[in-house]
Amino acid sequence: MKVIAAIDQGTTSTRCIFFNKKGEIVSMAQKEHRQIFPQPGWVEHDPVEIAKNTLEVIAQARISKNISLGSIAACGITNQRETTVIWNKRTGKPYYNALVWQDTRVAAQAEELEKSIGSEYFRGKTGLPVSTYFSSLKIAWLLDNVPGLREDATQGLALFGNMDTFTVWHLTGGALHITDVTNASRTQLMNLETLSWDRDILEKLNIPESILPAIRSSSEHYTTITAEPLAGVPLAGILGDQQAALVGQTCFAPGEAKNTYGTGCFMLLNTGGKIVPSKHGLLTTVAYRFGEQPACYALEGSVAVTGSLVQWLRDNLGMIRDSKDIESLAHTVKDNGGAYFVPAFSGLYAPYWESSARGVIAGLTRFISKGHIARAVLEATAYQTLDVLQAMEKDAGITLTSLKVDGGMVVNELLMQFQADMLQVPVIRPVMIETTALGAAYAAGLATGFWETTGELKENWGKDREWQPDIPQETRQKYIRGWQKAIERSRNWED
Numbered sequence: 001m002k003v004i005a006a007i008d009q010g011t012t013s014t015r016c017i018f019f020n021k022k023g024e025i026v027s028m029a030q031k032e033h034r035q036i037f038p039q040p041g042w043v044e045h046d047p048v049e050i051a052k053n054t055l056e057v058i059a060q061a062r063i064s065k066n067i068s069l070g071s072i073a074a075c076g077i078t079n080q081r082e083t084t085v086i087w088n089k090r091t092g093k094p095y096y097n098a099l100v101w102q103d104t105r106v107a108a109q110a111e112e113l114e115k116s117i118g119s120e121y122f123r124g125k126t127g128l129p130v131s132t133y134f135s136s137l138k139i140a141w142l143l144d145n146v147p148g149l150r151e152d153a154t155q156g157l158a159l160f161g162n163m164d165t166f167t168v169w170h171l172t173g174g175a176l177h178i179t180d181v182t183n184a185s186r187t188q189l190m191n192l193e194t195l196s197w198d199r200d201i202l203e204k205l206n207i208p209e210s211i212l213p214a215i216r217s218s219s220e221h222y223t224t225i226t227a228e229p230l231a232g233v234p235l236a237g238i239l240g241d242q243q244a245a246l247v248g249q250t251c252f253a254p255g256e257a258k259n260t261y262g263t264g265c266f267m268l269l270n271t272g273g274k275i276v277p278s279k280h281g282l283l284t285t286v287a288y289r290f291g292e293q294p295a296c297y298a299l300e301g302s303v304a305v306t307g308s309l310v311q312w313l314r315d316n317l318g319m320i321r322d323s324k325d326i327e328s329l330a331h332t333v334k335d336n337g338g339a340y341f342v343p344a345f346s347g348l349y350a351p352y353w354e355s356s357a358r359g360v361i362a363g364l365t366r367f368i369s370k371g372h373i374a375r376a377v378l379e380a381t382a383y384q385t386l387d388v389l390q391a392m393e394k395d396a397g398i399t400l401t402s403l404k405v406d407g408g409m410v411v412n413e414l415l416m417q418f419q420a421d422m423l424q425v426p427v428i429r430p431v432m433i434e435t436t437a438l439g440a441a442y443a444a445g446l447a448t449g450f451w452e453t454t455g456e457l458k459e460n461w462g463k464d465r466e467w468q469p470d471i472p473q474e475t476r477q478k479y480i481r482g483w484q485k486a487i488e489r490s491r492n493w494e495d
Contacts, residue, residue, distance in 0.1 A: 003067060004445045005075040005230060006437040007054060009163045010241065011263040014053045016061040017437040023460035025434065027067060029060035036097060041104040044097035047085045051170045058229035075230055076237030076444030078244035078436050079163040081186040084138035086149065089159045092174060095149045099138040102304060102346050106137040107355050123277065125198050127284030128188045129353055135162060136188035140205050153211050160211040164238050171227045171235065178222060179213040180238035181295055185286040190215065192275055192284065195295060219290040219443040237443030241436050242266040242300065243287055247443060248435030249404045250458045257400055261409035265303035265381055267388050269396055272296060280391035281351025290446060299395055301350040301388025305343035306381040307409050313377055319370055327412050330378055332371035338363040340486035341376040351391040358493035362486040378412065382419040383483040389423055402426045406435040421471035431462040
């Protein structure tokens with residue numbers, strides 16, 4: 001039996017999953033990596049640890065089901081986007097830890113850039129506003145703050161990449177320094193129309209083009225992997241994690257949307273070959289590009305803290321022993337008791353884009369219990385998704401009729417029902433919820449003939465469960481008003 005390997009390098013862990021032709025999981029292995037917090041607002045990963053974990057999970061997934069190299073038709077990669085690492089091309093060693101997408105150390109630089117040039121300049125070229133979120137200012141920070149790095153960069157010794165690029169470089173023994181259009185579109189350095197690095201932006205940010213990877217399609221035969229666990233296997237797919245989930249959910253038609261509930265929450269709406277500028281706080285991004293076909297674009301709403309809020313409740317407050325326990329705790333009460341949790345730990349993302357905001361719990365009284373807090377934590381995800389959907393419908397001029405969902409949090413049925421209640425559309429969970437890794441597998445499989453058409457992929461998709469809205473409108477509006485008041489309390493906290 002032939003299989004496709006998918007490497008899913010995420011924010012909290014790295015996984016390797018092998019899929020068969022029906023899009024079913026044959027084998028999987030996963031390993032978490034450290035979350036490093038040197039200062040408030042600083043979030044880092046050790047790229048060397050992640051590279052080591054990547055090789056380990058590939059080997060474990062192969063060994064657990066005795067998967068031979070000859071049975072692996074191709075490999076695809078999906079990754080946490082925006083997370084930034086620069087390494088020495090001779091030694092392969094990073095100059096500094098990877099700056100994670102949640103990291104806000106460049107807040108002052110973002111504010112200065114907003115004042116001097118403004119977000120509209122960057123939106124017009126890249127589809128992205130000025131923010132701490134993207135790779136551009138992270139690269140500039142590393143070049144300006146790591147001793148000797150800028151000098152090495154000017155001499156052609158330093159290489160930049162998001163985690164896809166770093167992973168490919170190590171899997172190929174340093175032979176390939178590439179990224180795909182979806183990851184490149186998240187750096188804030190790629191022009192959406194030309195799909196190439198924008199030299200005006202590079203000049204304004206003082207970033208040498210020589211450190212940047214070559215931009216390739218999301219689905220093509222790039223090279224053959226040389227690293228031992230996959231030696232000889234074609235490397236044929238690269239997609240940023242949220243775009244990979246869009247592909248895994250087979251949202252190939254304009255107007256189709258998915259929402260991924262993971263560390264953060266990310267809703268993408270396929271806009272086809274049309275670049276749709278956002279006027280309501282969303283991001284315009286590349287959805288995918290298969291081979292030599294024209295690029296497909298998307299509108300995206302990015303929420304920074306959803307699943308990681310449950311982890312925070314577990315790890316920082318000790319209110320639950322396991323993340324899954326939050327559902328049973330939330331079921332101990334009938335509603336939120338008037339409590340709202342705005343998890344703006346790194347500021348507010350879409351559609352507000354306010355880095356000065358911070359997390360708040362609002363509406364507390366002596367009546368509030370652990371159950372109310374647990375429910376408020378889950379409801380925060382649904383409210384943030386509602387904010388994004390309303391902005392998306394205004395930008396795209398369409399009304400969503402249903403929402404496909406995936407990611408770790410979709411097993412929480414209380415959350416899924418509340419999500420349907422807030423959105424007032426059916427929420428649909430597929431049989432296969434590992435859609436991010438599946439999307440990477442699909443990209444690699446399409447490039448190597450494992451799957452011939454996207455129609456085959458659609459045949460693999462199956463519905464597991466659907467939640468219908470079931471709440472009185474008066475109650476729904478009361479909840480939304482409370483959320484909007486809580487959002488206002490979180491804004492302008494940092495000077």
